[in-house]
Amino acid sequence: GNSVTQMEGPVTLSEEAFLTINCTYTATGYPSLFWYVQYPGEGLQLLLKATKADDKGSNKGFEATYRKETTSFHLEKGSVQVSDSAVYFCALSDGSSNTGKLIFGQGTTLQVKP
């Protein structure tokens, strides 16, 4: 079945450090891939997405590239801020189900210290 695996957290960084959160997936067909962010006590916000191989999604300094050959969608940011502290979810949507259903990874908590 379809699944998403993220690196375990928490990830603790100092402000301005480089961030990578690994995400790999298993899916039939050609899924779309998403990164959502969840701030404490809030719902999920779309951070970025990519709908086909080699697409790069980007937003607010975050980037992720859809790598079909390695089935990966790693999230990166060159210089993190304290305000980036949140839980990050990688997710896929598999077109074979025709429901738009999102399959989420387990989430990675990012803590950025001043």
Add this chain to the structure above:
Amino acid sequence: DAMVIQNPRYQVTQFGKPVTLSCSQTLNHNVMYWYQQKSSQAPKLLFHYYDKDFNNEADTPDNFQSRRPNTSFCFLDIRSPGLGDAAMYLCATSRGAAYQETQYFGPGTRLLVL
């Protein structure tokens, strides 16, 4: 601003006492989803509506029901809440159910069962 609204943000109920959570949207989207997110876990899809068509996930307990009286509103009914149903409940919408579609989430309702 167009958005997804959930009420209430916090709900306390008693064991076995029916409870209803509400979601509304101003995006005029066709699809509305309900996810359950337990502490430190990924959101898990319970069911969704595509217009008036209801689609239940195979492993969603019978205790959970949903209603969508019109395009804007969708309700989650828990007929007899158990302690294990304490969670954050997230409503999301999307324009369509194609795999490329972005889902837009509300802030969530945190349910506490006493």
